[in-house]
Amino acid sequence: MADDGSARAASARGLPRRVEVYDTTLRDGSQLEGISLTVEDKLRIAEQLDWLGVDYIEAGWPGANPKDDEVFRRAARELDLSTSTLVAFGSTRRPKGKVDSDDTLRHLIEAATPAVCIVGKSWDYHVTEALGTTLDEGVAMVAESIEFLRGNGREVLFDAEHFFDGYERNPEFALRVLEAAAEAGATRLVLCDTNGGTLPHEVEEIVRAVVGYFAPDGQSGDVGVAVHLHDDAGTGVANALAGVRGGAIQVQGTINGYGERTGNCNLTTIIPNLTLKMGIETIPVERLDRLTPVAHHVAELVNMALNPQAPYVGESAFAHKAGLHVSAISKRPDAYEHVSPETVGNGTRFVVSELAGRSTIMLKCQELGIELDGPQVNDVVDTLKRMEHEGYHFEVADASLELLMRRAAGWEQGWFVVESFRVITDDLVPSSDVGSGRESAGVSTEATIKLQVGGERLVATAEGNGPVNALDQAVRNALGARFPDLDRVHLTDYKVRVLDTQKGTGAVTRVLIDSANGDRSWTTIGVSENIIEASWQALYDSLVFGLLQGTSTSGEPSSGEPLSGEPSSGEPSSGE
Numbered sequence: 001m002a003d004d005g006s007a008r009a010a011s012a013r014g015l016p017r018r019v020e021v022y023d024t025t026l027r028d029g030s031q032l033e034g035i036s037l038t039v040e041d042k043l044r045i046a047e048q049l050d051w052l053g054v055d056y057i058e059a060g061w062p063g064a065n066p067k068d069d070e071v072f073r074r075a076a077r078e079l080d081l082s083t084s085t086l087v088a089f090g091s092t093r094r095p096k097g098k099v100d101s102d103d104t105l106r107h108l109i110e111a112a113t114p115a116v117c118i119v120g121k122s123w124d125y126h127v128t129e130a131l132g133t134t135l136d137e138g139v140a141m142v143a144e145s146i147e148f149l150r151g152n153g154r155e156v157l158f159d160a161e162h163f164f165d166g167y168e169r170n171p172e173f174a175l176r177v178l179e180a181a182a183e184a185g186a187t188r189l190v191l192c193d194t195n196g197g198t199l200p201h202e203v204e205e206i207v208r209a210v211v212g213y214f215a216p217d218g219q220s221g222d223v224g225v226a227v228h229l230h231d232d233a234g235t236g237v238a239n240a241l242a243g244v245r246g247g248a249i250q251v252q253g254t255i256n257g258y259g260e261r262t263g264n265c266n267l268t269t270i271i272p273n274l275t276l277k278m279g280i281e282t283i284p285v286e287r288l289d290r291l292t293p294v295a296h297h298v299a300e301l302v303n304m305a306l307n308p309q310a311p312y313v314g315e316s317a318f319a320h321k322a323g324l325h326v327s328a329i330s331k332r333p334d335a336y337e338h339v340s341p342e343t344v345g346n347g348t349r350f351v352v353s354e355l356a357g358r359s360t361i362m363l364k365c366q367e368l369g370i371e372l373d374g375p376q377v378n379d380v381v382d383t384l385k386r387m388e389h390e391g392y393h394f395e396v397a398d399a400s401l402e403l404l405m406r407r408a409a410g411w412e413q414g415w416f417v418v419e420s421f422r423v424i425t426d427d428l429v430p431s432s433d434v435g436s437g438r439e440s441a442g443v444s445t446e447a448t449i450k451l452q453v454g455g456e457r458l459v460a461t462a463e464g465n466g467p468v469n470a471l472d473q474a475v476r477n478a479l480g481a482r483f484p485d486l487d488r489v490h491l492t493d494y495k496v497r498v499l500d501t502q503k504g505t506g507a508v509t510r511v512l513i514d515s516a517n518g519d520r521s522w523t524t525i526g527v528s529e530n531i532i533e534a535s536w537q538a539l540y541d542s543l544v545f546g547l548l549q550g551t552s553t554s555g556e557p558s559s560g561e562p563l564s565g566e567p568s569s570g571e572p573s574s575g576e
């Protein structure tokens, strides 16, 4: 933890005591292929970022599209940020234009944020080739735009586009642009590696040169140097660390590293690196354990499964597949983990497979807060061996394993009882084509489920684009009103693998379902010769596990008395 002592140690090593965190998930991050955020999503993400405690939230580019305009309109009315400053992004005025009749600048003012960030060109080649204007005019565009925004009461951060490439080719011009920005009143000179190909040693050297230029005596006055780095060379985070070593006092990046191409500097990695490893203050230190829940919540909002191998916040970040070393890890976790997972809101996880002995199972019990006696532990070991032989693979299905262990301890879910279900798939062949052997016009699937809740019988039917989807919908139709927690549970992935290919269609099928509820994600498994049966097992476990998570944040479920131990989620409830 970065107490005052280590922060002092950081400044003694010539590092800044504190580094600001500037989030651009909503602007640069949303450039990632496949991400499409609604206005509502953006507002919810901004709330998460404020809860985490970043310094700046760049919310979008007003005037660029109607959606971003609405974000700023609604943010002013609806967002009550307690930690973060909202930033509107834009560019300098047009070449040969006037600041007071420039649309981009007008939109920035209308966004009504306390701070704005404008991008301008610092690579001479881009000024003459892309803008088609003179270097003098390039500098004037930057200076006049910043003066205008300052004159309208805004804090102005200046993004020097292509700075590292430009500096290498023409350092005089690159510095001249920065100097003009600083004189016009910019508070931060943001050195951008727009193409993302610069390496850490180059970043450190160039940042140090710029910091030295503006603060030769080490006192930077009103203007500070910031870095905005892309991950094209796989060094986005390393470049940001190098930038801080060079004297940058602000890092820009995105949650989970989202961004165009290979992404941006990943804030969920750089924040703990700076705080835990370098003793530099970033977000409020007591909020560091919000990092994992925020990473998961934002992944949920952008509708992309979080990379399990993401440093610090991924599901596997502190997962040990230990074998012989299991008891050693449990006694001395610091010998096997680079930081304590709890500091970033994650947890140690022991990966259990058929090779697991009693000690792994007992450790897993400890991790999940499940109490098993000796014979019950032996039962679990035997059951695992038998089921893995049948084709289960619990190593990748944490939630099904947890349910299996809870059942071994005598727990049964008391929320609902399944009486029966049925899935019908119709091949819709247009009547004119019947018998012609031509492709069908489409397949429709319908599922019906019969359940009991507290003695009451519920029957529901739903259509879906496949058997899992239809069954999932049917269960939700039946239970949704009674168990609102199910609303938060989404299936994020569905994988099918045929295990014994020699048997053809009679082979055993393994189904894995990934699910998430905004706080965490989990995987469940089903195995059967019948793909619908295998899918149902995995779906059932997913929904039961989702309800089990709900009990840890919103009190007891509305019926039944299902818990024999503490719920497994050690994460703080996220948001708000």
Ligand SMILES: [Zn+2]
Pocket: 028, 194, 228, 230
């Ligand atoms: Zn960028």
